[in-house]
Amino acid sequence: MPALTQVRLLVDDFAGCHRFYRQVIGLMPRFGEVCGPYDEFETGSTQLALFQRRLMAAAIGSSEAPATTRDDRTVVVIGVDNVDAAHARLSAHGVSFVAPPTNRRDWRIRTAHLRDPDGNLVELWSALT
Known part of the structure; x- marks a missing residue:
């Protein structure tokens, strides 16, 4: 396979x-x-x-x-232990988020979204507890 x-x-x-x-x-x-x-x-x-x-x-x-296109075609998805802690740590590094930590009950995860220096969409996620 x-x-x-x-x-x-x-x-x-x-x-x-x-x-x-x-x-x-x-x-x-x-x-x-x-x-x-x-x-x-x-x-x-x-x-x-x-x-x-x-x-x-x-x-x-x-x-x-x-x-290049302004429309997102891919998302870099990174699993973290705690989205809120990752959000706080990255914010302290000056990272701007396009979406704050949010519960996605239908997905059973908590996410936050940001962009890397080249504009790629990045999703941080952790399981809902």
Whole structure:
């Protein structure tokens, strides 16, 4: 059976995103390539990777970087022990949230939503108790 091994975000601000996922979110980088063009973060059985958008365009033979859109097409979902504690910690780091901690009873989780330095939507979640 095929296995999902990695989600790769194509970013323009590699250094900003690397710092965000490492220092603010607290994920451990695999290679420590702060300036890029590529790094992976350990997240359990699947990795979150960052890759410079223009280099991915070159890798697939595109003459231009892929067009970006203002509409969200993906969400980076990160499980945490306590959404409220994570919200407080990230807010102290200057992170602005697009949605505060909210009970999602239909989903049976509590979530908070923010954006990384490249504008990707990030969801923090923990189980409702």
